[in-house]
Amino acid sequence: MKGGTRNMTEFSDLWEPQADPEMWIVAAAAVLALLLVAYGPAWRVSRNIVTIAHEGGHALVALLTGRKLDGIRLHSDTSGVTVSRGRPEGAGMVLTALAGYVAPPLLGLLFAWLLELGRITLMLWFSLLLLAGMLVMIRNVFGVVSVVTTGGIIFAVSWFAPTDVQAAFAYFGASFLLLAGARPVIELQRLRAMRQAPSSDADQLSQLTGVPGLVWVFVFGLVALASLVLGGNLLIPAETFEAPSFSWTAP
Template sequence: MVSINGLGDLWDKLLGAQPDPPPLLVLVTAVVALVVVATRLPWRVARNAVTIAHEGGHALAALLTGRRLHGIRLHSDTSGLTLSAGRPTGPGMILTLLAGYVAPSLVGLAGAWLLGGNRITLLLWLAVVLLLAMLVLIRNVFGVLSLLVTGGVVLAVSWYAAPQVQAAFAWTGVWFLLLGGVRPVVELQRLRSRGRMPQSDADQLARLTPFPALFWVTVFALVNLLALAVGAALLAGPILTDAGLTI
């Protein structure tokens, strides 16, 4: 049986703030994340995390707008599919389509806000909880394995790793979501310009609204770039503090 004192210690660990990371850690993790996003093979592997956030955004928006969620499929080519039922038009469908491409960056922004308050443990445990919640919605084997591996890595780091390793892992992950949220939008427009994604989220939004697909691609890009700018300012707090500046 877990004692009240033990629960109190666990609660304090979860909600407590960790020390400020060294400014060098913030810079190095940003560079590592940028290299992963910018290079082909690392991006090909790490993009699965962006796909998880993308499909999670669709699923959450569908649930919040009253649509019936049938499940999520994640594929080995880093694509994904979220199936929901409800009105094929209207605000619910529009918000569900809109949520996918902006979800990774918004998740990254939420993570940056937590790291701005040095809530590293809380961030890692929230990530595990969200991945477990999403797991019950997965409808294919690769998707289950992808979430189990991702959640297992996050859980292992949060439970066994030294505080410095946890900090490096958390800052790298959040930088990756902020930076990695921008690249799929660029890829989307590149593929659209070649006529290779006629059923993209942007094209479906164009059919449901008076605005063309390029408008929605621009919306995705602006939201993600704004999230990157604000998130970067939050993550750069230790560097600014070290330089005697404030955000």
């Protein structure tokens, strides 16, 4: 991948490995992602990305387990709902309910793995493929606007931006999903403690399996934490921890 602005003229470019960005780019992307997660006003906007990944996780697993997907709705309050039909119980329903909260951190981990392999462009275009598949099933205007806007930004960066900008954007996206995986879990348990989320994913899983909802919240949090640790390790360029080499010549 050469410097400057590049156009995606050949699909073979998707498979070409790219050099790791400089450490300051990786660090800046992680700091920006952390600010968006930690700062309340920014989180209320950026949380829409997590909702897209959350509902996309429900939808993908519903299809993979043989359920019929009726549609997805994304709302301006960053909530969402995915409606599927099939057996009201059994492994397919359990996996579908489980997929929502674990999807964002696991997607971040997948992105981190692709970036560790140097597949920056592939990671961006894989994101576009996921969004395109999800767009087909969106059933409300706000959802369409959210997905199209997100996809448009990713497309513009992958098609027009210089390589350093592409790398920074890709590392920011992966870092954000990894860091943002835990906050919705904390918010979920807070709502459950105040009895304001009686139909949450954790409570649906409790009804389906007989396992207490708090245990499922713990599972969500464990997946988010494990993904953050593993993904963070993948995102740090390998040469960062290489021991310095010394040479010595006898007099």
